[in-house]
Amino acid sequence: MTTMTLNAGSAVTAGDQAKNPAAEQSVVKTKAEILKTVGKPLCDNAKLRMRNVNVYYGETQAIHNVSLDIGRNEVVAMIGPSGCGKSTFLRCLNRMNDTIEGCRVEGDLTLDGEAIYGPKVDVVPLRARVGMVFQKPNPFPKSIYDNVAYGPKIHGIASRRAELDEIVENSLRRAGLWNEVKDRLDKPGTGLSGGQQQRLCIARAIAVSPEVILMDEPCSALDPIATARIEELIDELRENYTIAIVTHSMQQAARVSQRTAYFHLGKLVEVNDTETVFTNPEHELTEAYITGRFG
Numbered sequence: 436m437t438t439m440t441l442n443a444g445s446a447v448t449a450g451d452q453a454k455n456p457a458a459e460q461s462v463v464k465t466k467a468e469i470l471k472t473v474g475k476p477l478c479d480n481a482k483l484r485m486r487n488v489n490v491y492y493g494e495t496q497a498i499h500n501v502s503l504d505i506g507r508n509e510v511v512a513m514i515g516p517s518g519c520g521k522s523t524f525l526r527c528l529n530r531m532n533d534t535i536e537g538c539r540v541e542g543d544l545t546l547d548g549e550a551i552y553g554p555k556v557d558v559v560p561l562r563a564r565v566g567m568v569f570q571k572p573n574p575f576p577k578s579i580y581d582n583v584a585y586g587p588k589i590h591g592i593a594s595r596r597a598e599l600d601e602i603v604e605n606s607l608r609r610a611g612l613w614n615e616v617k618d619r620l621d622k623p624g625t626g627l628s629g630g631q632q633q634r635l636c637i638a639r640a641i642a643v644s645p646e647v648i649l650m651d652e653p654c655s656a657l658d659p660i661a662t663a664r665i666e667e668l669i670d671e672l673r674e675n676y677t678i679a680i681v682t683h684s685m686q687q688a689a690r691v692s693q694r695t696a697y698f699h700l701g702k703l704v705e706v707n708d709t710e711t712v713f714t715n716p717e718h719e720l721t722e723a724y725i726t727g728r729f730g
């Protein structure tokens with residue numbers, strides 16, 4: 436028995452807690468209790484459902500038994516100390532971990548009830564449905580226009596110039612970039628500022644009509660003004676998409692998300708309404724992190 440050993444015991448879900456009320460009454464906390472998930476990991480209108488997810492890099496386990504839903508038109512922020520597994524978990528959702536040698540994902544992960552890791556799943560259309568925006572803006576070495584038109588072309592969404600023009604304009608408008616680039620669509624995407632490049636990458640993700648957008652620290656390379664633009668955009672995008680965002684900024688999590696998930700040593704420790712997490716966290720580890728006592 437211990438009160439603060441962090442790397443032992445296994446996370447359990449809210450359902451497991453309900454099955455074992457006796458454990459709740461114990462005064463002294465067991466290791467398993469310290470690391471169990473508290474709050475609201477599940478939701479009724481889940482777009483993405485993850486159950487008992489374990490991820491390994493070779494022999495090393497990076498994610499331990501995480502269960503979490505992400506609802507339609509919801510922004511879920513994932514926070515936690517460096518190395519706690521936020522990006523690893525995020526990458527499970529569109530199988531980006533498949534590209535990492537030695538990485539193995541276990542568990543039930545579904546998108547609209549369909550298995551993400553099913554044997555017949557083609558990752559190319561999956562990644563169009565579940566788009567991703569990375570930490571560092573990574574426009575293709577192509578024109579602004581072609582950065583956005585490329586996806587719709589290769590996914591067969593549009594081929595005629597007029598259709599592509601419409602998708603490019605709409606995507607750039609929704610990403611809040613159209614007015615800044617409409618007169619230089621033929622110029623290289625790499626010639627834009629960092630904040631503009633990140634909005635271009637968001638336009639590129641939107642252009643293939645995704646249902647979910649995963650964002651891995653999308654503002655970490657941006658100044659406060661560009662960050663504010665992206666945050667406004669996330670709020671607007673929520674009307675049409677499901678969004679999961681990894682961020683090191685607790686202010687950002689508080690501004691953009693409806694629920695916040697706190698990870699610690701590869702375990703999901705707490706997930707709850709964002710306001711609750713930041714004003715009245717249930718778990719002592721969450722409280723220690725958000726008050727700056729570690730991380």
Ligand SMILES: Nc1ncnc2c1ncn2[C@@H]1O[C@H](COP(=O)(O)OP(=O)(O)OP(=O)(O)O)[C@@H](O)[C@H]1O
Binds near residue numbers: 492515518522
């Ligand atoms: N490609 C990889 N090969 C081996 N181990 C990895 C790899 N990527 C991540 N890890 C390990 O998995 C664990 C979780 O890493 P991950 O990058 O998911 O954490 P994170 O919470 O996103 O960190 P950060 O906030 O620093 O980006 C860490 O121990 C990390 O060293």
